[in-house]
Amino acid sequence: MDAEPVIQIRNLSKVYRDFWGRKKVEALNSLSLEVRRGEIFGLLGPNGSGKTTTIKLLLGLLFPTDGEVTVLGRPAHDVSKNERIGYLPEESYLYRFLNADETLEFYGRLFNMSSAERKQRRDQLIERVGLQHARRRQLKEYSKGMTRRIGLAQALINDPELVLLDEPTSGLDPLGTSDMKEMIRNLRDQGKTVVMCSHLLADVQDVCDRIAILYQGELKVLGGVHELLEARDETELLTSSLSEEAIKDVESVLQKHGASLQRVAHPKSTLEELFLRTVKESKERPGRRFTPEEKPAAAEAAK
Numbered sequence: 001m002d003a004e005p006v007i008q009i010r011n012l013s014k015v016y017r018d019f020w021g022r023k024k025v026e027a028l029n030s031l032s033l034e035v036r037r038g039e040i041f042g043l044l045g046p047n048g049s050g051k052t053t054t055i056k057l058l059l060g061l062l063f064p065t066d067g068e069v070t071v072l073g074r075p076a077h078d079v080s081k082n083e084r085i086g087y088l089p090e091e092s093y094l095y096r097f098l099n100a101d102e103t104l105e106f107y108g109r110l111f112n113m114s115s116a117e118r119k120q121r122r123d124q125l126i127e128r129v130g131l132q133h134a135r136r137r138q139l140k141e142y143s144k145g146m147t148r149r150i151g152l153a154q155a156l157i158n159d160p161e162l163v164l165l166d167e168p169t170s171g172l173d174p175l176g177t178s179d180m181k182e183m184i185r186n187l188r189d190q191g192k193t194v195v196m197c198s199h200l201l202a203d204v205q206d207v208c209d210r211i212a213i214l215y216q217g218e219l220k221v222l223g224g225v226h227e228l229l230e231a232r233d234e235t236e237l238l239t240s241s242l243s244e245e246a247i248k249d250v251e252s253v254l255q256k257h258g259a260s261l262q263r264v265a266h267p268k269s270t271l272e273e274l275f276l277r278t279v280k281e282s283k284e285r286p287g288r289r290f291t292p293e294e295k296p297a298a299a300e301a302a303k
């Protein structure tokens with residue numbers, strides 16, 4: 001692993017001022033954090049806590065009031081480093097009258113890519129984000145999910161080392177969300193660094209290695225997702241199904257070790273898993289209706 005962090009933020013503050021230079025909002029207050037190469041980092045916080053401001057400062061689109069920001073070894077205000085960054089903004093900014101091919105062609109030209117390189121990258125990205133079937137349709141006809149997918153393809157056109165994603169899964173259905181999470185994990189597998197802002201905490205928990213939680217412009221929590229969520233004073237054991245008698249025996253063994261049995265239950269899968277399996281099974285076996293006793297998850301396990 002590369003020792004130098006991809007992003008270094010030290011004592012960063014940002015005050016938005018009004019037309020007369022009077023202090024309007026203190027959006028960030030002495031923020032310090034680092035993002036390491038090859039990790040997926042989640043930037044969380046309630047509305048107005050300073051996430052988008054932080055992203056804009058990383059891109060050099062805003063100037064800090066105080067503090068230092070280094071991105072890919074360059075000061076954030078050096079916008080030439082943005083050639084090595086991909087950015088998916090929260091709102092779509094793409095040209096509605098272009099199709100997916102034309103959109104990627106346009107952005108490929110902005111990065112001075114050769115014609116052969118543009119074509120290769122376009123085909124690769126359109127396939128990667130699953131838009132082969134819609135590549136010649138104008139973006140104004142795209143659903144929210146499709147718009148997010150072409151947005152991601154655009155953000156990756158320059159094969160960036162660092163990818164900044166603002167609400168990548170917002171507006172996506174569970175299938176689209178699952179695909180987007182897979183694409184984000186693939187970026188990490190390719191050695192890219194990803195920073196994502198999101199209000200969808202289950203998605204963040206699924207994909208992020210480390211997170212920061214901001215509140216009113218201040219850093220409140222920073223750390224690894226597993227470390228932050230792990231309850232170290234409890235132990236979870238998962239066994240095959242146990243009889244009443246076996247549970248009593250387990251209880252007495254635990255007592256011998258000074259521990260107590262706190263909860264006995266069957267583990268639950270997630271609603272996301274049930275939804276994805278239902279869609280998959282419905283595609284494979286049309287006309288089938290599931291019951292709680294014979295749900296898609298059980299059918300899957302029985303195969």
Ligand SMILES: Nc1ncnc2c1ncn2[C@@H]1O[C@H](COP(=O)(O)OP(=O)(O)OP(=O)(O)O)[C@@H](O)[C@H]1O
Pocket residue numbers: 016017024025026027045046047048049050051052053054
């Ligand atoms: N251009 C601006 N001028 C004045 N105030 C601004 C400007 N942009 C953002 N702010 C204020 O700065 C604070 C932080 O905003 P920011 O957009 O960074 O928050 P956020 O965490 O991204 O919020 P959200 O979750 O709603 O996207 C908010 O109080 C916001 O109103």
